[in-house]
Amino acid sequence: MRPSPGGSSVPESLASVRALRLGVAGPVGTGKSSLIATVCRALGEELRLGVITNDIYTDEDARFLRSAGVLAPERIRAVETGACPHTAIRDDITTNLIAAEDLERDFAPLDVVLIESGGDNLTATFSPALVDAQIFVLDVAGGGDVARKGGPGIGRADLLVVNKTDLAPYVGVDVALMVSDAETARDGRAVLALSKHDPSSISTLRAWVLGMLAAHRSGSHVPQDPGPMAPHFHADEEHPEGGFVHAHDDPHAHSHDHARTNAGAHAHE
Template sequence: MPESAASRALRLGVAGPVGTGKSSLIATICRALADEIRIGVITNDIYTDEDARFLRSAGVLEPERIVAVETGACPHTAIRDDVTANLLAAEDLERAFAPLDMVVIESGGDNLTATFSPALVDAQIFVLDVAGGGDVARKGGPGIGRADLLVVNKTDLAPYVGVDVPQMVADATAARDDRPVLALSRTDAASVAALRAWVLTVLAAHRAGSHIPQDPGPMAPHFHADEDGTGFLHTHEDGAAPHAHATGDAEHSHADHVHP
C-alpha cells in the first residue's frame, strides 16, 4: 500500500442487499470501538438521508461525524462506477475531525453483486442476514465470494425463520474459499467481540502499510427497469458507453460501465 494511503484513515465499506442490517452493523461497530478509535461514517441512499438519521438518533457518534451522500442513481454507481462524491465526503470528514482512524462507508441497499471500488475503500464487509434465507450464501457473487469479510447477520432471528446458522456459515465459507465469515447478532457479546477484533486487525495492518485493498471484481450484469416499463442491461466492463434512462435523465458514462 502506498505510504499516503497508510497515513490517512482506514476506509471500510459495508455493502449488501436491502434490509440485511448494514446500518445496524455500523452502529454495532461504533458502539464497540468509539471509546478506542476515532470514527466517521458516510451513508449512501438514493434520494434520502434515512440511514444517516438512524445512526445519528442511535447516538453512536457525535452527529456531525455522520454524513449522508444522496446518490440519485443506482446504489452501486457511487461506490464503484463514479466514487467522487464519497471520496470528497471522506476527505471532508477527515479534514474536519482530524485525525480520524477510520471512515465507514455504507452502500445503499443493492443486490448480491454489489462491490466497492478499491479506489474508494481499503477493505469491505458484505452483509447477509438469516431472514433473507439460509440458501442465499450459496448463490455467490463477487461481494459474497471475495469481500474481506462476510457477515451473516441477525442470527438471533434464525429460530423464527427456520434457518440453520451453522449450515449457512458453512455454505458461505465454501463459497468464499475459506475467507472469513462471521455469524453476528448485536445481542451476542461474543460475536460483537469477534467483529471488533477483525476491524482492529485490519486497522493495524492499514497503519503498518501491510494491508493491500482487494478488488472483488465487477458486478454481474443486471437489469434496471425504467418508469415506462422499459429498461437496460447494466454491465461493468472497460470501455464504457454513455447511457441515459428513458425517463429523461442526463446521459452519463463511467470507466467500467456499459449498456448494450
C-alpha cells in the same frame, strides 16, 4: 520500511497515516446501518471514527445513526446517490471520496471511516479506489442458500457477515450450515455469524476491525476489488446442469431494471 521514489525509505509507521476506509455493502435491510452502529458502540471510545451513508434520495440512514447516539452527529455525513446506489460506490466515486476527505480533514486525525452503501441487490461492491476494505452483509432471513448463490461481494469481500443470527430459529435457517456454505464459496475468506443481541459475536467483529486497521497501518493489507458480477445461471435457459452460465463483460453496461431482491438472482428483461 518501503523505498520512496528518491531511493531513501520511510518508516512503516509514517507510510500509511490516512484513516482506514471501511465499506459496508449488502442488500436492503440486512443490517448495514445497525452493524455500523454496533461498531461505533464497540470502538467509539478507543478509536476516532467517522461515518458516511449513501441513500438514494434521503439521508435516512444518517438520521438513524445520529439518533442512535453512537457517535457525535457531525461525524455522520450523508451522500445522496440518486438513481443507482452502486454507481456512487463503484463507477463514479467522486462524491463519496470528497465526503471521506472532508470528514478526515474536519476531524483529523481519524482512525476509521465507515462507508455504508445504498441498499442494492447482491451485486454491488465498493471500488478499491474508495475503500481499503469491505464487509458484505447478508441476513439469515434472506434464506440459508443465499451464501451459496455467490456474487462478488459474497465471494470476495474482506469479511462476509451472516447477520441477525438471533432470528435463525424463526426462519428455519441452520446458521452453522450457512456459514460453512459461505466459507466454501469464499475459499476460506473470513465469515462472521453476527447478531446485535450476541455480545460474543460483537467482540469478534470488534477484533476483526482492529486487525484490519493494524494491517492497513502496517501496509500489509492490500485493497482488493471483489470484481464484477460473477457468472450466474438463468434457470429458463440451456445448461447441462440446468440453466446456463452467463457473464457480463461490463457489469454496468446492462439495464438497471433488476428486481431488487435478497435472493440473488436478478431479473433481466
